[in-house]
Amino acid sequence: xxxxxxxxxxxxxxxxxxxxxxxxxxxxxxxxxxxxxxxxxxxxxxxxxxxxxxxxxxxxxxxxxxxxxxxxxxxxxxxxxxxxxxxxxxxxxxxxxxxxxxxxxxxxxxxxxxxxxxxxxxxxxxxxxxxxxxxxxxxxxxxxxxxxxxxxxxxxxxxxxxxxxxxxxxxxxxxxxxxxxxxxxxxxxxxxxxxxxxxxxxxxxxxxxxxxxxxxxxxxxxxxxxxxxx
Numbered sequence: 001x002x003x004x005x006x007x008x009x010x011x012x013x014x015x016x017x018x019x020x021x022x023x024x025x026x027x028x029x030x031x032x033x034x035x036x037x038x039x040x041x042x043x044x045x046x047x048x049x050x051x052x053x054x055x056x057x058x059x060x061x062x063x064x065x066x067x068x069x070x071x072x073x074x075x076x077x078x079x080x081x082x083x084x085x086x087x088x089x090x091x092x093x094x095x096x097x098x099x100x101x102x103x104x105x106x107x108x109x110x111x112x113x114x115x116x117x118x119x120x121x122x123x124x125x126x127x128x129x130x131x132x133x134x135x136x137x138x139x140x141x142x143x144x145x146x147x148x149x150x151x152x153x154x155x156x157x158x159x160x161x162x163x164x165x166x167x168x169x170x171x172x173x174x175x176x177x178x179x180x181x182x183x184x185x186x187x188x189x190x191x192x193x194x195x196x197x198x199x200x201x202x203x204x205x206x207x208x209x210x211x212x213x214x215x216x217x218x219x220x221x222x223x224x225x226x227x228x229x230x
Contacts, residue, residue: 010174016062017147037209040144042184043167045159047137064152064170072166079198103196105227111193113221118187141167164191165200172204182209182230186216189224 008014013021020039098107135153142148150167154160164185171181185191188210195201201208210228212220217229 006174006176008176009179013149013174016149017143017145019145020143020147036180037182038179040182040184041141041149041171042144042213043139043141043164044186045137045139045154045163047154047159062148062151064150064166066153068170069152069163069166072169073160073162076162076165076198076200079200083198101193101197104193106189106221106223110221110223111189114187114189114219114224117219117221118190118216139163139167141171161191161194161200165195168201168204168208172207178207180207180209182211184211184213184230186212186219188212189220189228 009021098109100107101111104111135155136157137154139152139154139159140148141150150170152163152167154163168181168183172179175181189212192208192210195205211230212224212228214229217225220228
């Protein structure tokens with residue numbers, strides 16, 4: 001269970017990676033000489049790990065509870081439903097000059113180009129059949145020592161953002177409130193764009209720095225690489 005006002009990462013995190021999460025609370029001296037990122041994690045999905053039927057007696061593990069994933073999916077849908085459309089074309093507004101969306105550091109045209117380059121950014125792109133499999137794949141959150149911190153079963157045909165959001169929220173529930181996390185994701189620019197556009201993870205966003213790992217960076221637009229490539 002999450003504990004508020006933590007000064008240390010939880011025992012759960014300490015168990016899964018003592019190197020990342022085994023240290024004590026930062027002192028004022030540590031904060032002056034260290035970078036603004038306290039830990040680095042990465043997120044990715046794999047659609048080859050399918051499952052036809054759930055195990056008969058599931059045990060507690062690194063997998064997120066399905067009710068937590070469903071709750072995040074519902075939150076995403078509600079936030080998107082409550083926000084007015086920001087699509088200029090839909091509102092009949094002609095955009096004469098490229099600009100940056102609120103909170104973003106690269107122009108809209110660049111983000112649109114990155115979005116078109118990755119099937120992971122297309123939530124409607126079918127990567128697995130929901131008729132044949134109960135779980136169509138898994139998404140993982142790992143520390144930079146490649147230790148698994150959390151996994152989530154995906155049940156949709158595409159890579160929907162609520163899976164990544166659920167993983168991030170679960171991680172922060174185990175961290176002190178002053179921890180700043182660097183998150184590497186193949187479409188990190190698109191996830192940050194959605195968070196700022198729709199208000200996802202609003203209370204956590206100031207403590208997150210999104211990045212794109214080297215393996216995926218060269219599929220992004222050049223200005224995006226300059227900002228998001230660590």
